[in-house]
Amino acid sequence: METAPRPRRNVELVLLLLALTIGIGAKFLVAVAMDEPYDQTYYTEAALFVAMSLAFHIVLRLRAKYADPFILPIVVTLNGLGMAMIHRLDLVTGGPPAEDRQLMWTLVSMAAAMALLWFLQDHRRLRQLTYISLVVSVVLLFLPLIPGLGMTINGARIWVNLGFASFQPAEIAKITLAIFFAGFLANNRDLILLAGRRIGPLQLPRARDLGPMFIAWIVAIGVLVVQNDLGTSIMFFGLFMGMIYVATSRLSWIIIGVGLVAAGGLLANQFVPHVNQRVEIWLNAFDEEIYSRPFGGSDQIVQGLFGLTNGGLTGTGFGSGLPQRVPLSNSDMIIAAFGEELGFIGLSAMLMLYLLLFSRFMRAGLGTRDAFGKLLSVGFAVVLVLQIFVVVGGITRVIPMTGLTTPFLAAGGSSLLANWLILALVLMISHAARRPIVVGPMVNVTGADAAGTENPTHHEGPGAAEPKRPVAKPLTAAERTQRHAPAHGHPLEEPDPTHETSGGDR
Numbered sequence: 001m002e003t004a005p006r007p008r009r010n011v012e013l014v015l016l017l018l019a020l021t022i023g024i025g026a027k028f029l030v031a032v033a034m035d036e037p038y039d040q041t042y043y044t045e046a047a048l049f050v051a052m053s054l055a056f057h058i059v060l061r062l063r064a065k066y067a068d069p070f071i072l073p074i075v076v077t078l079n080g081l082g083m084a085m086i087h088r089l090d091l092v093t094g095g096p097p098a099e100d101r102q103l104m105w106t107l108v109s110m111a112a113a114m115a116l117l118w119f120l121q122d123h124r125r126l127r128q129l130t131y132i133s134l135v136v137s138v139v140l141l142f143l144p145l146i147p148g149l150g151m152t153i154n155g156a157r158i159w160v161n162l163g164f165a166s167f168q169p170a171e172i173a174k175i176t177l178a179i180f181f182a183g184f185l186a187n188n189r190d191l192i193l194l195a196g197r198r199i200g201p202l203q204l205p206r207a208r209d210l211g212p213m214f215i216a217w218i219v220a221i222g223v224l225v226v227q228n229d230l231g232t233s234i235m236f237f238g239l240f241m242g243m244i245y246v247a248t249s250r251l252s253w254i255i256i257g258v259g260l261v262a263a264g265g266l267l268a269n270q271f272v273p274h275v276n277q278r279v280e281i282w283l284n285a286f287d288e289e290i291y292s293r294p295f296g297g298s299d300q301i302v303q304g305l306f307g308l309t310n311g312g313l314t315g316t317g318f319g320s321g322l323p324q325r326v327p328l329s330n331s332d333m334i335i336a337a338f339g340e341e342l343g344f345i346g347l348s349a350m351l352m353l354y355l356l357l358f359s360r361f362m363r364a365g366l367g368t369r370d371a372f373g374k375l376l377s378v379g380f381a382v383v384l385v386l387q388i389f390v391v392v393g394g395i396t397r398v399i400p401m402t403g404l405t406t407p408f409l410a411a412g413g414s415s416l417l418a419n420w421l422i423l424a425l426v427l428m429i430s431h432a433a434r435r436p437i438v439v440g441p442m443v444n445v446t447g448a449d450a451a452g453t454e455n456p457t458h459h460e461g462p463g464a465a466e467p468k469r470p471v472a473k474p475l476t477a478a479e480r481t482q483r484h485a486p487a488h489g490h491p492l493e494e495p496d497p498t499h500e501t502s503g504g505d506r
Contacts, residue, residue, distance in 0.1 A: 005434045009061050012069035016057055019073040020050055023080015026318065030088040033319025045103055049080065052110045059114045063121060064431035068364060071430070074357050075408055075423055079106055079416075081350070082409035084318070085330070085337055092324045098411045101165075105413035109420035116424040123428045127372045130183030133176040134216055140169035140176065141223040156228045156274075156403065168414035170232045174383055175421060177220060178239060182375035184212065185247040189371065193248055228274040231402030235386050237261070242382035243375055246365075275400075282400040300327045304336035304395050315343025330411045332403055336395050351388070354407075358385045361426050367433030377429045380422045 024046045031038060053076050060067055083106065087099040120126075126133075143160050144150035151159040151166060159166045185192070217240045221233050241257040268275040277296050284290050285298040285305075292299075303326040310321060323329045323337035330337070339347045358381050365377030387404050394401035405415040 005066060005436055007061075007065040008069040009057070009065055012060070012072060013057060015070065015073035016053060016076060019077040020053055020080065022077050023084065024049065026081055026084035027087055029318045030084055030091070033317060034088070034091055036091060048103070048107060049083075052107055056110055056114055059117055060427065063117050064427055066435040067427040067431040068360050068434070071357065071360050071423065071427060074353050074360075075420075078350070078353060078408040081338075082334065082406075082411075085323075085334060085341075085409070086411050088319055088341075089324055089330045089337065091319075093330075098330055101413065102411050102416075105416045108413075109417045112417060113420040113424035116421060117428060120428065123373050123376065123425060123432065124370060126179050126376075126425075127183045127186065130180055130187070133179040133183070134212075137173045137176040137180060137216070138219060140173040141220055143169045144227055145223070154403070158227050158229045158232070165413065168412070170229065171414040171418035172421075173220070174232075174235065174239065175418060175425075177216070177236065178243070178376060178379040178383065180216060181240065181243045182372050182379055185243060185375055186371040189247050192244075225268070225272060228272075229403075230268075230275055230278060230400075231390055231404035234390055234402060235383060235404065238386040239379055239383055243379045246378045247371075247375060278400040278402070282397060285397060300333060301395070301397065301401055303327070304333050305397070307336045307340035308396070311340040311343045311347075313344050315339075315341050315346055317341060331405055332391075332401075332410070333395065334406055334410045335392055338409075339395075350409075351392070354384070354388050360430070364426050364430035364433055368429050369433070373429045373432060377426055380426055383422070 027042070027046070028038070030036070031042065053072075056072060060072065083099055083102050086102050090097045090099050144157050146160075149160050150157050151161050153159055153166075158168055158170055160169060217236065220236050225233060237257075237260075241253060245251075245253045265275075269279050270276070281290060281296070281298045281301065285301050287298070290298045291302060307321065307323055307326055310316065315321075318341055321337075321340040323340050326333045326336050335347070338350060342350075361377055361381035361384060365374045365381065368374050368377065384407060387407055390399065390402050390404050391406050393399040394403075405412045407415065407419045
């Protein structure tokens with residue numbers, strides 16, 4: 001017998017209080033180490049962060065009480081540590097304070113995530129927006145190329161000017177592209193698996209079955225290459241390959257993906273100057289000529305490596321290092337700043353938090369019963385782990401530096417908003433995966449309640465009417481003949497996209 005699942009929101013509350021203690025305590029440690037007096041601003045900002053975090057917890061109790069209890073505390077811990085480090089860097093850089101903007105974007109992002117949880121309620125509704133998500137993704141990726149709207153910062157044209165702030169549309173595009181890929185693969189999985197031509201061990205799908213998805217990926221990658229956004233291109237390619245592998249469970253797609261990465265990397269190194277420059281910096285970072293370049297040199301990577309070395313095993317402590325010597329230390333290189341002041345042990349603990357977050361995303365996806373939610377959650381998990389790998393690999397010279405931001409840590413409103421929205425969607429899927437489902441006799445297992453989420457049109461309560469049981473009727477001779485006749489439907493006929501099966505993957 002299986003034990004009925006428990007909401008475990010009290011466990012989340014205890015862990016959330018611990019997470020808030022770590023995040024807010026880190027900021028107070030910065031003030032102590034740097035002899036900054038406590039003022040009313042410290043307490044006001046801490047109160048706002050605590051209030052929004054507890055409000056998020058309450059929303060989960062009301063709308064997704066069976067959601068994973070570990071995801072929110074992990075993210076609050078990372079977000080709080082990020083704001084503490086950004087504040088620490090603000091005290092020594094002398095520029096405009098970035099921590100105030102980070103707090104503002106954190107509050108806005110948390111409010112947007114709570115609104116998504118409150119009003120959407122069922123992640124399966126997004127499946128109806130499969131092709132609309134594709135159109136939105138293309139529009140978002142083309143926005144920075146519009147004259148007068150797009151902005152070029154540090155050699156990459158990936159920003160748009162909103163007047164009051166700048167925004168990176170590709171961060172939102174990773175959500176809409178994931179929705180499109182999940183919806184398309186959930187609707188066409190059988191055709192991709194069974195139809196097509198076999199070449200040796202590889203089963204290649206028909207072009208018309210995979211064409212829309214492949215074209216969408218080509219457009220996304222092409223636009224990002226034009227914008228000199230190498231990191232986001234890698235992230236989108238990884239999203240494409242990860243989701244199609246999960247949908248088909250065939251290693252041949254990984255082999256094809258590795259081949260495409262190798263071919264694309266060689267071509268980009270030959271014909272895209274921005275990529276060639278990054279590869280040159282990666283291979284010859286300590287060359288004096290490359291290090292001394294006024295723009296596009298290797299000083300950022302070298303200073304980051306020196307900072308990691310200075311941190312050693314236990315770190316210098318908050319406020320006792322020199323992370324401000326690393327360019328963009330509060331955004332692209334914030335991992336190097338943490339590595340210097342928290343050391344190898346502290347940085348490893350933070351990476352373990354990301355590993356736990358990745359495992360909870362995967363658990364939510366593998367536990368849900370519908371194919372769309374499974375693919376969407378796993379796709380978000382792939383995006384998360386790819387961002388961490390690209391950032392940490394670039395800072396440690398494992399791979400070329402690409403310029404992605406570290407989720408929930410680095411300064412950047414676009415990244416915070418996108419990642420908190422992803423968090424809300426994964427919590428919704430996790431609730432669908434863990435909530436109890438009552439299945440009685442004569443229940444249609446292919447109905448709306450079979451996917452593990454609440455039926456948006458079904459309202460439970462003390463006054464709810466008892467569902468009617470179907471009444472068995474005797475069959476006529478003609479009906480008995482029709483029932484035992486062989487089916488003439490085509491085995492590869494495409495199913496209704498709005499119809500869910502009880503087993504998730506068809």
